[in-house]
Amino acid sequence: MKAIEVHHLSKRYGAVEALKDVSFEVEKGEIFGLIGPDGAGKTTLFRILCTLLRPDGGTATVDGFDTVRQMNAIRSRVGYMPGRFSLYQDLTVEENLRFFATLFGTTVEEGYESVRAIYSQIERFKDRRAGALSGGMKQKLALSCALIHQPSVLVLDEPTTGVDPVSRKELWEMLASLRERGLTIIASTPYLDEVRCCERVAFLDHGEIRGIGTPDEILTTFADIFNPAGLSPLTSRQKSEENVIEVEHLVKAFGAFHAVDDISFSVRRGEIFGFLGANIRSSLLPPMPSTVPRARWETPISLRLSPRILRTRCLPSNRKPLHSSSIISIRTINSTWCLPSWRW
Numbered sequence: 197m198k199a200i201e202v203h204h205l206s207k208r209y210g211a212v213e214a215l216k217d218v219s220f221e222v223e224k225g226e227i228f229g230l231i232g233p234d235g236a237g238k239t240t241l242f243r244i245l246c247t248l249l250r251p252d253g254g255t256a257t258v259d260g261f262d263t264v265r266q267m268n269a270i271r272s273r274v275g276y277m278p279g280r281f282s283l284y285q286d287l288t289v290e291e292n293l294r295f296f297a298t299l300f301g302t303t304v305e306e307g308y309e310s311v312r313a314i315y316s317q318i319e320r321f322k323d324r325r326a327g328a329l330s331g332g333m334k335q336k337l338a339l340s341c342a343l344i345h346q347p348s349v350l351v352l353d354e355p356t357t358g359v360d361p362v363s364r365k366e367l368w369e370m371l372a373s374l375r376e377r378g379l380t381i382i383a384s385t386p387y388l389d390e391v392r393c394c395e396r397v398a399f400l401d402h403g404e405i406r407g408i409g410t411p412d413e414i415l416t417t418f419a420d421i422f423n424p425a426g427l428s429p430l431t432s433r434q435k436s437e438e439n440v441i442e443v444e445h446l447v448k449a450f451g452a453f454h455a456v457d458d459i460s461f462s463v464r465r466g467e468i469f470g471f472l473g474a475n476i477r478s479s480l481l482p483p484m485p486s487t488v489p490r491a492r493w494e495t496p497i498s499l500r501l502s503p504r505i506l507r508t509r510c511l512p513s514n515r516k517p518l519h520s521s522s523i524i525s526i527r528t529i530n531s532t533w534c535l536p537s538w539r540w
Contacts, residue, residue: 197260199224199349199380200245205254207240214240216403218254222382227375229394229411230384231422237403238384239279242353245382246276258349272300275342279353281334285327289318289337292326293344300345307344314370315340332363339370350374352383356390361472368393388415388422436465 200222207215214237222228230238243249244256247267255262261269283292290304293315297304308315318336321329326337335355342350352371356364368390371381383394391397392411399407399414407414415422441463448456463469 197224198222198257199226200228200256200258200382202241202245202256203254205241205244205256206252207237207244207249208252214403215244215251218400218403218405220398220405220408222380224380225375225378226380226396227371227394228380228382229391229397230382230400231386231391231397231414232384232400235402236400238400239353241400242276242278242351242382242384246274246351247271248276272345273348275345275347275350277335277338277342277350277352277355279355279357281326281338283326283334283338283341286325288323288325289329290322292337293341296341297344302345304344307346310346311340311343313373314343330363331359332366335359335363335367336370339367343374347379349380349382352381354384354386357386364390391415438465439463440465441469 198221200220202221203219205215205218206213218237218241230241232238240249244251244263245258247263247270250264255264257263258270259273261273263270284295287295293311294304297307314336318329318333318340321333326334329337339355350371356367359367364387371383372393375381383390385391391414394411396408397411397414398405399418407417409417439462441461443462444460446456446459447454
């Protein structure tokens with residue numbers, strides 16, 4: 197028996213046909229990936245598999261149970277992690293986990309072994325409200341809540357969207373360990389490196405399955421979609437030596453925490469310049485006051501932008517601190533910009 201069987205599934209929202217004659221199977225203990233553009237029907241498919249939507253046509257079974265006729269049996273066997281963080285942000289980490297355990301008629305103590313490897317990484321923040329967690333920690337909490345009732349099938353709708361590269365890697369390492377325990381995982385992802393973590397992948401486009409195969413087979417067959425040609429290098433005529441942004445020894449601290457520590461770089465005119473790195477570990481930040489009684493200046497730094505871009509000199513020390521939403525539009529030629537302690 198297959199873990200998931202989908203035959204000629206269709207779903208319509210008014211004039212929009214979200215799924216068109218979709219068929220595929222997922223083996224027990226397999227990591228099966230779903231890739232496709234936004235609006236392709238991935239979330240609709242997942243909601244049908246989790247018995248949150250009824251299909252207009254076709255059939256789908258999870259662990260041998262029909263998604264229409266045997267909803268309750270499926271709900272006890274499926275862990276679902278939607279694309280949006282959907283836990284209660286005003287509840288603490290522990291309260292969220294206990295709440296979802298209660299929904300499934302179990303307890304945290306009874307299901308702890310199934311989430312130990314994941315939950316242990318955020319357990320020291322069990323009294324922190326979920327809304328105050330970093331992106332990666334939120335996903336670990338959501339995954340713990342999806343696993344607390346020890347499901348046999350895990351459905352993940354783009355679980356790492358908006359999560360930094362380090363946390364994404366950690367999450368997929370956790371999924372690999374869950375697979376070793378016999379859990380079946382079906383996940384959608386917009387990231388090609390995550391596609392390669394799956395054993396098989398289905399390409400869903402405009403509600404239709406365009407191909408199913410290994411990651412290499414799908415990425416090769418649809419190379420024009422998933423591996424477009426890179427940007428052509430600029431010619432010598434197009435290249436500009438003019439820097440539109442110059443940052444020298446930039447420093448910014450929040451109390452004892454240095455958010456930016458001696459950063460220097462420049463960006464040339466016409467250049468596409470990117471930043472890559474992990475999200476700030478907000479769990480390590482000290483509590484920030486809601487107001488700052490007096491502006492406190494960090495080490496002066498030089499930040500030069502091209503004309504017509506925001507520039508300002510240091511404000512007097514007796515000026516009130518700026519709101520984070522403030523916008524100052526002052527045009528000068530060669531200025532030094534000192535950053536105040538923004539009101540958090």
